[in-house]
Amino acid sequence: MKQKIKQTRSNIWNMSSVNTEFIRWKLMGFLGLCLSFYSCTDFVEVDPPKNNLSTKTVFDDAATVKSALANIYLKMRDESLVSGNNGLSTLMGIYTDELDYYLFDTANNQLYQHNVLASNSTTNSWWTNAYSILYAANDIITEVENSKLLSADEKAEFNGQALFVRAYIHSLLASLYGDVPYITTTNYLENNTVSRTPIGLVYENIINDLKAAVNLLKNEDVTGEKVIPNKAVANALLARMYLYTENWEMAESTASILINTFSLEPDVTKVFLKSAASTLWQFKPNGISILNTYEANQFVIRFIPGQAFALHEELLGSFEPGDLRRLNWVGSTTSADGLTTLHYANKYKSIFNATVSLEYSILFRLEEQYLIRAEAQAQLNNLLGSQTDLNTIRNRAGLDDTVAATKEELISAILQERFLEFFTEQGHRWFDLKRTGEAENTLSTIKSNWKNTDILLPIPDAEIAVNPNLKPQNVGY
Template identity: 60%
Template sequence: MTYNKIQSIYIPISKRKILFVKSYILALVIIGLNSCTDFVEVDPPKNILVSETVFEDPATVESALANVYYTMRQQGIVGYDLSADMGIYADEMDYYGSNSNDLSVYIHSITPINSNVSNYWNNAYTLIYAVNDIINGVEDSSALSVEEKATFKGQALFVRAFLHFTLVNIFGDIPLITTPDYRMNNTTGRTPVNEVNEAIIEDLILAVSLMDASDPTGERVIPNKAAANALLARVYLYTENWELAESTSTILIDQFELETNLSNVFLKESVETIWQFKPDPTNIRNTSEANQFIIQTSSGNHYALTNVLMNSFEEEDLRREQWVGNFTSADGSTSLYFPYKYKALLSEVESLEYSIVFRLAEQYLIRAESRAQLGNISGAQNDLNNIRNRAGLDDTAARTQSTLLAAIFQERFVELFSEQGHRWFDLKRTGMAGANLESIKPNWKTTDTIWPIPESELELNPNLLPQNPGY
């Protein structure tokens, strides 16, 4: 069983004059009640309510949010597609498939009409409009309790921040959408990256203050304060706010613990998981990552780990043994390595693994980098060594700020490969994309650090012009 990229039901910004976002929220509720309530184990209301009363019952709001998480997992902007596309765009995975859109990503010949480009854009803004309406509806509700309003609004703010953060790191300047008012958004332009980042941080700080400290399911599948802090630490790192990146990651390091056994890190019960997506128990019992990345036959292979990544593992690194698989064809002519972090295929009867979005190892590496940038060499070494020692490696030999930063960057490569596009975003944010890719990507251009705005959006809304340089 394979999963293709799902076409979104996005309504372009300049066409929203003919549709109120309320109707989409009702659709979210209906879909959530029929198909994905089990995703977060929310008991649905006994009947479908009209749109005016969606926000008068906490169960319907929970269902709408449940479907937001379901859609985030199923449609590229957060799930498997992001890991795959950003992996082949960078230097961690090779692509062997025949899909023309994926191939253009791999060889750096993306155009504004590439469906991968429009899918990321459309899927993200569909959900941003949805959570904006949830925020407004919850605030205006006369039936929800103060605690329910805080919980729901916090989750919606977190999702809005997450989606804007992913979009701004893929596309650069983007529309910052903070209202469901179609009249305001019909002709919206693009907001500079630094202002988008400021808004993301503002959303996350407020989300942390509103969200619950725990996930009522006990499975870390509903985002809470920890998930918002995990994203906030990442945003602070990307925006080079080293002090706040250090202090925010410390909150999580004090709260969670690393798995001591590498083979347990990607199981659904892993103690280091901060937030994860639960598969739909009706149809999808395990992760799409395993189903797409594990090479079972020569003809079925689309992705394999690059020689660049494989050569980055130190000889004694247990991650290569535990998290990398090998496929050799029957005639011995083909031998390929693949991501083997998730090992349970979709055909497994029991859900063994959930798709992890945030885990503690990243927070150690965020704090290590922040401490190194702040001149705290011993603190950075200690954080880095926590990750290295778990992988069976000796303490780092790096002793200066520059060598330590290089060591941390390298550690992020071998620890976070094939997860959520970390490698590409690291290359981009550190200004090292060209140095690492120009020799292996024949079509590499300096303007490749951001993707083009979808051509269809520019045609519908000229205020999004000009197109990104290079496209």
Template identity: 45%
Template sequence: MKNLITKLLYLAGFLLLLISCDSFVETDLPKSQLNNEAVFEDYATATAALTDIYSKIRDNGMLNGNGIPVQLGSYTDETDSFQSPSSPSEAFYQNRLLPSSPTIQDWWNVAYNQIYAANSLIEGVQNSKNLSEQNKKQLQGEALFIRALIHFYLVNLFGDIPYVIETDYRNNSKIPRTSTQNIYNNLIADLQNASSMLPETYSPAQRVRPNKFTARALLARVYLYNNQFTEAANEASAVLNQTGLFSLEPDLDQVFLINSRETIWQLQSANAGENTVEGSIFIFVSGPPVLALTENFVNSFSAADLRKSNWINSVTDDSTIWYHAFKYKERSNTPASVEYSVQFRLAEQYLIRAEARAHLGNLGGAREDLNKIRERSGLGQTTAQSQTEILNAILQERRWELFSEPGHRFFDLKRFGQLDNILSAVKPGWNSEDRIFPIPQNELNANPNLLPQNPGY
């Protein structure tokens, strides 16, 4: 009886918190609650544990707006840095990452903490006696998606890494690295399971919790990166065919707004009136800035490209012009939030299918998908004809379409075998071993099964 009263009191407080919050991600479960079995006996508290993970992804680590979107832009050829040499971000710009880097350590630790939380939720929901089967499926499907998402970014940054699927610290503290190919096999299995469990609809409507097609959008990307082109095209088609849910926004200024039909999944702001971290970092109103788009990148756009006029803005002090990403238009709070951090959107799915079709020899279909993006941007149809020409055109189109979004430029140059060719010409500190990051040194010290260190470090 005492346990029941305690649980009811907790739920009453939790529901009061929900009512007082503008955003579900404000419902921050204490860490001590995460492993409490009672949490997973009630859908409201289990949902709070799940959405707490989304808030952690938004606020900390790789996918925070000051993480991959900013750091990998300066690591490659999207942005110039004007920060002091002592700034942690300057190591990315100079391509001088070390195993002792605080940022590298933070990304690794936060990522595995988020994976642990997802695994804890999966185990708790599986063992729940009160949750309905439908609720179990949704919660587990979202947790599997999170687990796959974080591992996806880890493997593309660090190479072979542990793929963690349990919460037993005794096993996890000595777990070895998994080969990249096996990691991709695990990603595919997790995302297939997530897709089978998640609903087709969004709840809530603002697309801040992944649905079936979010899982399939990530699965399309995973298949593409794994050179499974038939599967990549099929998964992208499954998303693109959902015309009742998704469509390209004809007005580029509408693409990154909260209610954009192009959004597949976005991270909700913590409080009413807050917008994105990306906007607060990328947008500046005077110079010299902290970060600015490179002139080479800005000048690569055609004058007719609407992305140049709508998604790039300039600031001048009468002697120097600097450019910044302007996909997000708000750099501070507004009376009501107007932009959330977009993680997946429809344009990428067209580019995934175009690339997959090109590799499969369906050159007409590849051009058709590529032209969807070009025509929305005010450009004419591509003149590329051969497979090589089309693939090169897709790489270029991805650069123009997906700049300042999490990791695309770095991962694309790596996939296309162009890292050394492109970056050695514009990055004095670049060498071929920079294609993967160092494993944090204190992790190697704590778990020798992670050895050897990645080459070059």
């Protein structure tokens, strides 16, 4: 009997992560929720969960559903591919022309040198953590809908947040890995044999989830700190997805909803403060062990040697004279002997403050919507509208109006503006190079190991070994 129990346990914990993380959430998730909830409550400011949590009681009580959602956001902030702690901002920065890397971590060096293996621990952890988050979101969607005690308004809010999370995580997985399983269930038997969903269908599912989320979510974040996704955040991702799928009309109209509703932060020095007007969604530091952002800790160079990342010369050389972003969003440190000066991303500046969090980690901000609409308008031959939106971003940076006049010139200028506006933010640079087909032209000259197959990361080999339905592996791995 003991042997049988041991074997059953072994079978469970050796399943594919698309399934394993689902099982782990059921077995351990709510225990972890209780243990870590102090930081969860600080993160979103909700009441602590009640004792003796079970799936039924959690999804029959609004406070504990909020706790479950808080745990999702905590995991995203601290461990996932969107975390400022070894997430897309840093590691897709070294994959492109944004950052140089100076340390010796094997997984990171594979990304920097473009010789990523299917066993890479970083890209594998991104995959595993993503599907853990997806399981948690799907569990909320399923169980909240079945709850007999939650009100209709509570169900709408909770399901809207979970649908947004499901869409957001799948959007990042698809941009990194291509065809990926689109998971909408918590059925471990089904998920253990799941196949990869064609990318076109992945985007279709994302857009459908976001449309549903927009209809369900509230207009405002009740915390007042923009730390909980609301209708605006879902629309922001929806506009991005329309851009990625080249639905120019819908990209323009969806971005316009946000531009017409919110105000652009007028002061470039305040864009990354926690109260910035342009921010749509941000992660709050836990306020206990970390009072400031992971991004500041990762990027700001205190000493040379000792730095992990520094801005690449390609980025530094791309700023126009007088660009206020170059002045305010780029810092520098010189070695003690005066021989070496390195530049770093200085968007987030607070490192040593020990009493209050001055900055939160921004995931979505309004500036993206101006550049989404500008690109969509250029594609639709509304050149004057495109110039106007582009100039809104340029003028705030202290630059003159664009000289781009034709459709082709405008699209090129907009992509360059995105490079300078969103450097070291959530992998924007890589996703732009990839979706526009410019990765080869841009990176082949600065990455000696560049291959055309680097356009996608490998599916983790450990996942394929457990679930052969994830084959074929991406070309080149």
